[in-house]
Amino acid sequence: xxxxxxxxESNSPENRVARRRLLQGAASLPLVMSITSRPAWAxxxxxxxxxxxxxxxxxxxxxxxxxxxxGYWRNKQHLWPMNISPSDDFVSIFGAVPYNGKVLYEGSSxxxxxxxxxxxxxxxxxxxxxxxLVGAFVNANAFPPDDGRPGFPYTATEIVDMYRQLxxxxxxxGDEAVRKAAEDLKDTLDAANNMYDGLTNWP
Numbered sequence: 001x002x003x004x005x006x007x008x009e010s011n012s013p014e015n016r017v018a019r020r021r022l023l024q025g026a027a028s029l030p031l032v033m034s035i036t037s038r039p040a041w042a043x044x045x046x047x048x049x050x051x052x053x054x055x056x057x058x059x060x061x062x063x064x065x066x067x068x069x070x071g072y073w074r075n076k077q078h079l080w081p082m083n084i085s086p087s088d089d090f091v092s093i094f095g096a097v098p099y100n101g102k103v104l105y106e107g108s109s110x111x112x113x114x115x116x117x118x119x120x121x122x123x124x125x126x127x128x129x130x131x132x133l134v135g136a137f138v139n140a141n142a143f144p145p146d147d148g149r150p151g152f153p154y155t156a157t158e159i160v161d162m163y164r165q166l167x168x169x170x171x172x173x174g175d176e177a178v179r180k181a182a183e184d185l186k187d188t189l190d191a192a193n194n195m196y197d198g199l200t201n202w203p
Contacts, residue, residue, distance in 0.1 A: 047066035047067075047143065047150075047199060047200040047201070064150055065143075065145075065150045065152065065195060066142075066143035066150065066151050066196050066199075067152045067153070067193055067195060067196040067197060068135075068139060068142070068193070068197055068200055068202055069135065069194055069197045070134070070135025070189075070190070070193045073114060073138040074114045074131060074135065077111050079202065080138055080141075080142075081138070081141045081142045083141055084110065084141050085110070085111075086109060086110055086111025086112075086114075087109050087110075087111060088109060089109060089110075090109060090110055090112075090113050090134075091107075091108075093110070093160065094160055094163045095163070095164045096167065097164070097166045097167045097170060097178070098167065098170050099126055099175055099178050100175055104126055104166075105130065110134050110137070113125075113130040113133070113134050114130060114131055114135060115130075116128075116130040116131065117131065127179060127182040127183040127186050128186060129182045129183075129186045132186050132189040132190040132193055133163060133185070133189055135189070136152070136154060136189040136193055137160070139152040139192070139193060140152045140154055140156040140159055142202065144156070152196075153192045154189075154192060162185055162189075163185070166178055166181055166185070169181045
């Protein structure tokens with residue numbers, strides 16, 4: 001005669017109740033995990049398309065903001081968001097800013113402006129503004145802040161408005177004032193472009 005037979009113990013009423021509770025708990029586990037899941041599971045405190053989508057759905061996130069360096073967008077123009085194109089005309093989007101008897105970046109596309117390097121005193125790339133300006137515009141389109149979800153520090157509209165203010169500066173203070181304002185804008189946008197670069201995955 002066997003004592004403590006496994007078959008007898010496994011069919012006891014107490015074990016059946018315990019097994020039922022375990023199965024019910026296991027069945028509800030996916031629901032509990034989906035309710036309490038955090039977008040950070042997809043990438044920690046990193047901003048990524050999946051983390052942004054999760055933040056949209058849950059309203060929860062562990063990243064402060066998003067953005068890639070302007071150099072990233074310069075070198076990866078094929079990865080720009082679909083609502084903008086490197087072939088889009090710069091002045092059509094940003095407007096005309098007079099400087100040194102010309103209009104800055106007139107006749108150039110966004111892709112051409114972001115490729116400019118160095119400061120050309122004649123007005124071609126005033127204070128080396130082209131790279132950080134277009135980079136920030138691409139970032140703002142790739143990572144728009146929305147209803148509490150963090151994105152790029154500025155919206156696309158804010159970036160365009162910042163650039164257009166240079167035209168007002170030109171009308172009031174002339175070329176020297178535009179040079180100073182362009183340098184300040186370059187520094188501001190350069191800092192914004194690099195703020196989250198190491199914490200952002202794209203695409």
